[in-house]
Amino acid sequence: NAGVTQTPKFQVLKTGQSMTLQCAQDMNHEYMSWYRQDPGMGLRLIHYSVGAGITDQGEVPNGYNVSRSTTEDFPLRLLSAAPSQTSVYFCASGPYSNQPQHFGDGTRLSIL
Amino acid sequence: QQPVQSPQAVILREGEDAVINCSSSKALYSVHWYRQKHGEAPVFLMILLKGGEQKGHDKISASFNEKKQQSSLYLTASQLSYSGTYFCGTDQTGANNLFFGTGTRLTVIP
Numbered sequence A: 001n002a003g004v005t006q007t008p009k010f011q012v013l014k015t016g017q018s019m020t021l022q023c024a025q026d027m028n029h030e031y032m033s034w035y036r037q038d039p040g041m042g043l044r045l046i047h048y049s050v051g052a053g054i055t056d057q058g059e060v061p062n063g064y065n066v067s068r069s070t071t072e073d074f075p076l077r078l079l080s081a082a083p084s085q086t087s088v089y090f091c092a093s094g095p096y097s098n099q100p101q102h103f104g105d106g107t108r109l110s111i112l
Numbered sequence B: 001q002q003p004v005q006s007p008q009a010v011i012l013r014e015g016e017d018a019v020i021n022c023s024s025s026k027a028l029y030s031v032h033w034y035r036q037k038h039g040e041a042p043v044f045l046m047i048l049l050k051g052g053e054q055k056g057h058d059k060i061s062a063s064f065n066e067k068k069q070q071s072s073l074y075l076t077a078s079q080l081s082y083s084g085t086y087f088c089g090t091d092q093t094g095a096n097n098l099f100f101g102t103g104t105r106l107t108v109i110p
Helices: none
Strands: A004-007 A010-013 A019-025 A031-038 A042-051 A054-057 A064-066 A076-078 A087-094 A107-111 B004-006 B009-013 B018-023 B030-036 B043-049 B054-057 B060-065 B070-075 B084-091 B098-100 B104-109
Touching (some): A004 A087, A010 A019, A042 A064, A042 B098, B004 B084, B009 B018, B018 B084, B018 B104, B030 B070, B043 B060, B070 B084
Parallel strands (some): A010 A107, B009 B104
Antiparallel strands (some): A004 A019, A019 A076, A031 A042, A042 A054, B018 B070, B030 B043, B054 B060, B084 B104
16 A cells, blocks of 8 residues: 655755755556645646656746656656755645545655 | 635534535636545545535545535534645646645534
């Protein structure tokens, strides 16, 4: 019963560093997405994918890259970390449209 | 494009009822409701599709007024376990890309 697995759970970076947040799901879901959650802002969509090899931008994509080489994995890359990217990042997956999304436990990222 | 939720916060005693509202200025394909407890991931509650349907799950139900682009979440006979922040997510295209409101913090006290 792994569901959606995110690693790491916590990370501290210095400004300008790059890193990859990992997301894996074992439910064979076609749809995967990344959200960031800031205090008082709710969840905002960064990037999403409707299947392997297909990705697209969400509401706040700047500073982030994604790729989807397999159905299971959907990593999020921060190219050059900035303090404004301090946030909690959630990965989610779902079978197809109008179906529930299942969220991972989140990655808490601090950028100094 | 972010929906507006109201109220921002509510405190209930066990057994009381609450209504949380979600309103969008855009035409919606569906409305999704999630509950998030502090430090945890959002957990799915229900989806309302356009067509004005109403759904129920135990003592939590919801409605979707397609003409007004409004959805309401009804919590009846609240329990301590209902405490958390409730988010509505709106889908404008049917592609599952959600715009979330800023949440309603619900606290149930004994």
